[in-house]
Structure formats: C-alpha cells, structure tokens
Amino acid sequence: MLRLLTAYSPLRLPSTGGSARRRSAAAAAGTITMRDRSKNRKPTQRGRYLSTEAIQAVQSLKRAALRSGSAASAAAAVEPKLRRLLKADMVAVFRELAAQGEALLALQVFDEIRKEHWYRPRLLWYVDLVTVLASKGLQSEVDKACSYLKREQLEPDTEGFNLLLKALLDAGFTQLAMDCFRLMKLWDSDPDRITYTTLIKGLESVGKMELCAGIQLEAENDYGSLDFLDEVEIKEACTSSS
Numbered sequence: 001m002l003r004l005l006t007a008y009s010p011l012r013l014p015s016t017g018g019s020a021r022r023r024s025a026a027a028a029a030g031t032i033t034m035r036d037r038s039k040n041r042k043p044t045q046r047g048r049y050l051s052t053e054a055i056q057a058v059q060s061l062k063r064a065a066l067r068s069g070s071a072a073s074a075a076a077a078v079e080p081k082l083r084r085l086l087k088a089d090m091v092a093v094f095r096e097l098a099a100q101g102e103a104l105l106a107l108q109v110f111d112e113i114r115k116e117h118w119y120r121p122r123l124l125w126y127v128d129l130v131t132v133l134a135s136k137g138l139q140s141e142v143d144k145a146c147s148y149l150k151r152e153q154l155e156p157d158t159e160g161f162n163l164l165l166k167a168l169l170d171a172g173f174t175q176l177a178m179d180c181f182r183l184m185k186l187w188d189s190d191p192d193r194i195t196y197t198t199l200i201k202g203l204e205s206v207g208k209m210e211l212c213a214g215i216q217l218e219a220e221n222d223y224g225s226l227d228f229l230d231e232v233e234i235k236e237a238c239t240s241s242s
Contacts (some may be wrong), residue, residue: 027080050092053085053089057085058093058096061097087116090113094106098131101136104131104143106132107133107144107145115140123161124160127164130145132141133145134173135167140174154187158191158192160196161180161181162194165177166202168198169203174206177199180194181199196215196222200211201229
C-alpha cells in the first residue's frame, strides 16, 4: 500500500532520464564539427587528386630549387624521395610541376620517370613537357625533349600530336613542329583537318610560306580542297562574336 501511494504521490519528482536524453540529443545536433581541409583538396591536375606524398615531393623540389638555384641540384637532393613514390604519384608530381610552370623541375622529374622499370611512353606526357618548356623559351630543353620523343615507339594518337604541334608553333619552334609532323605520320597517326589547319595557320603566321605551300599540297591530296580552312575561320568568328 505504501509503495502504491508513493508511486502516485504528487510530491514524487518526475524521472529525468527522458529529458536528459533529449538534451543530449539536442546538444549533439547543435555541435559543429570541423572537417580536415586536406580531405577537401581540389584536384590540381587532370583526372587525379594529388596524394600527400606527391604534394610533399612537389613542395620539396620547389624549396630545394630555391635554395640551390638549380633544378638539377634540386632533383638530385630529393631523388631518393622521388624514387620511393608510386608510379601514379611520380607521374602526378611531374604533371603538377608542368602545370605550375616549373619547366626545369618538370624536365628533371621526367628524366627520372624515364629511368623507371615501369616506364611506358605516353604522348600526352610529352605534350605537357614540351608545352611548359616551349612557353619558357627553353630552346635546348625543347630540343632535348623532342630528341627523346624521336626515340620512342608510341601508339597512333592524332589528337595528341595536334596538341604537340600547336604548342611548338605557338612558341615559334617551326622546324621542330615539322619534325614532329613527319614523326606523326611515321607512327601512323593520320593527320586530320585540325592538324593541317594548325600547321598552315602556324606557318603562315611566321612567314614560312614555302613550308606552308607543301603542307597545303598534302592537305589537298588528303581532302581534295582546302575549303575546311574557311569553315574553321567561320566557326572561330562565330564563337568570338557570341
């Protein structure tokens, strides 16, 4: 009887278990959690996030280059670290340096890549390398990269060669562009309209009219006319006006 009265007594304090749980849940809902910013890092090169190891290698190379004043010394200083990187990370370091305009460092890392047992040439790596070297006007280094390319055996890649030709012509490396055009056909990468348009307009812009006439003749043999050049000009005009 006493237990029954106590259970229904108005003086009995209500249980605090439910309210405590509700306060705890509310507090948890209101808690702000901070995420590690490194997990939100945007990709800094095409199609890939840089790993922590790759980021550290890029930073180490740039610091070493600043200290020594030489890309070769910088690469030698961090060579052990480079060689410990996975294949994908080593390639990522090279492409990131090229994207950042670190031309000489990119060349040094590319030299290390070519020594690796897993190395298989890819034309787009050469496009990245030649583009950054040419943009800095590094004639001897561009020559070196193209000499590597001439000794490779690559799969047909017309689009890749188009990018390479444009990079060389934009930087004024006319003869190297012509060499790569011949190499393109040697590797069965058939020139398309973009190839001929890039070459003809590039050669015209630097006054190489004799070379340009030869390319025009080849284009006519392949396509029967050069009407596609006017089509490209019209398309470019429409794009710029819009």
